[in-house]
Amino acid sequence: MSPLSTQEISNSSTSMAPTFLLVGLPGLETAPSWWSVPLITIYLLSALGNGTILWIIALEPTLHRPMYFFLFLLSVSDVGLATVLMPTLLGLAFADAHTVPASACLLQMFFVHVFSVMESSVLLAMAFDRAVAICRPLHYPVLLTNDVISKIAVAIAFRCLSLHLPLPFLLARMPYCRPQILTHSYCLHPDMARLACPGACGAVYSLVVVLSVMALDPLLIFFSYGLIGRALQGVGSAEDRWKAGQTCAAHLSAVLLFYIPMILLALIDRFKLSLSPPAHTLLSYVHFLLPPLINPVLYSVKMKEIREKILKRLLPTKVGCA
Helix, strand or coil: CCCCCHHHHHHHCCCCCCEEEECCCCCCCCCCHHHHHHHHHHHHHHHHHHHHHHHHHHHCHHHCCHHHHHHHHHHHHHHHHHHHHHHHHHHHHHHCCCEEEHHHHHHHHHHHHHHHHHHHHHHHHHHHHHHHHHHCCCCHHHHCCHHHHHHHHHHHHHHHHHHHCHHHHHHHHCCECCCCEECCCCCCHHHHHCCECCCCCCHHHHHHHHHHHHHHHHHHHHHHHHHHHHHHHCCCCHHHHHHHHHHHHHHHHHHHHHHHHHHHHHHHHHCCCCCCHHHHHHHHHHHHHHHHHHHHHHHHHHCHHHHHHHHHHHCCCCCCCC
């Protein structure tokens, strides 16, 4: 990749942001496109893993239950998030395409944040599902009916779209006083908003969006796990506690995998902590690309019913003639 030229930088410093410039992965600006190979591999494995989860849940009537419906939505968000990142990542790797039209950048930013909020919302819904199943097992079929699940799905969709639909329009109307060079290989709202002139509208709205999702959701999830932990203390035998805990292991792993890199990035940006650009970019890649890759593995390994149904479909038992 070639470093960004002075002419490119000067052309990007306009008031209405006709284009944005992507820096790619710091330290690899002059490297060949070999790093596109792991990117493509990660994406294909993510698509294969999540596609398998979607396929098995759709085909198996016994998996048409609330817990697996939320897992279905989680796989949709994972596939969507990985897919929407690929155009700029592969453009940088193969075509050295640093310049991105503002309209394309805003579109990518919108879908990146929509699928991120969807993932966060689904993880919260899954925590609620597990809390009800463990804390109120006798009331679970009554509380989580198909009608309730449908309303939760509609609420998740409404939340994703309503929170982020105004952001592209706000950013498109902002005046930009700084060179429009983004610090990542894809378009993110905080990265674009910091380039706006001081006093530009939308900063308060952006803060509300961040706090209403990425701060509130993990608090509610860990509150749910506090209720689950208290309920497990009253379970009779250690074996029963182990079985109940195993049902939450995959979900808790997915929660930590999704939120820990995000919280670290937020702390680094908020307190201006010293971190090398490659390390900062790598942490961002971990946040966006690792959950879609790892989540299908977690749920296939930890959830016995998913694993058995996949094996049954892939390795059908041959019945011989008597």
